[in-house]
Amino acid sequence: MHKFWGVSIVAALIGVPCLRMCWERKSRYPLVADNLSRDRFYLLRNNIKLVDDNAVSEQEKQYHFWKVKPILKTVRKGCLENHRSTEVSIDEQMIPFHGKVKMKEYVKPNPEGLKNFVMANHNCIPIDFCMYEGKGKEIQSEKVPLPEMLDVGGRVVLKLSDTLTEKSSIYVDKYFTSVPLLDKLLGDRNITATSTIMLSRIPRSIRLEEDATMRKTRGCLDHVVKNDGNQQLPNALITERFIWLQQNQVLSQLKNALGGPKKRKSTLKFLAHVL
Structure with missing residues (x-):
């Protein structure tokens, strides 16, 4: 069985169009074919329990x-x-x-x-x-109760952050981000998060400059600071920022951290960052 699991992992890493190619004469892969025959491999794969x-x-x-x-x-x-x-x-x-x-x-x-x-x-x-x-x-965190308004993405972040230590930093995309999630991470776990955020998830009370106005000046940004009196950490800030990115160095840093935009002129809208 050790050979079966090893062959399965190696075959997946090779990335051949058809798995049977690992045993064919022209495309034979010795690390797979020399350790387990094709028929034996498929027999185990079809009947394993x-x-x-x-x-x-x-x-x-x-x-x-x-x-x-x-x-x-x-x-x-x-x-x-x-x-x-x-x-x-x-x-x-x-x-x-x-x-x-x-x-x-x-x-x-x-x-x-x-x-x-x-x-x-x-x-x-x-x-x-x-x-x-x-x-x-439902996706449940084992350490903290979940807010009622948290969606699937936010629940996933809270569950996976169960194994993180305090003062860790999480990078996610807009699918996961919401203001309740950022409040929960910082307030209960002292964990910060950086991500993009959907326009629909920004509170209606927040008024930011329009895109056309922001594009008139290179490097222009707008931000809103939230300092809730009920926040457990009084110095906690949640900011939503608009950034017009035209520098490859900045784009490269974002790409390494978030798997984000390519090295070209791009717009990253509303960078939500818990400081």
Whole structure:
């Protein structure tokens, strides 16, 4: 079985159009073909079973990935042992899959597959992940209660941040960002977050300059500062900023931190940053 798992990992890393090419004469890959024959590999893959169905309770079966839970636990254990930095990035990952399961999602760039939320350090090494079970399945943090107005993206960030230490910094995109999430991270965990934010998630009371006005002056920005009297940390600030980016150096820094814009003239709207 060790050879089977090793061949599966190597074959996935090669990225061949068809897996059988690893055993064909013209495209043979020795590291795969010399360790396990093609027929033996497919026989194991089609018949492998990780859990005993009779030993799993009905409550455990509520977890949609219960049939592969042992291997998910093993992989997550390895991720948790990786080097952890104070600056991490959280984003979604699509695992290509064309079978018939209720957890399958349809998201670009892969038309269909399983959605996985991954947290990685500054070297792009995964340090934690959370498989998405689909609509209707709640994602709960094990350490802090969730705000009522928090969406799926915010719940994912809170759950993955369970393993982070105080004064860590999280980088996410607009799918995850909301003001309640930023308040929760800073107030309960002393964790800061940097991200883009959707216009619809900015409070209506905030009035920022229009795009046309901002573009008239290079490097122009507008900001709004929130200092809530009920905030646990009185010096906590939440700012929404508009930045017109035209410097490759700034774009490169954002790209390294967020996986963000390419090195060209770009506009990053409403950079939400908890200081």
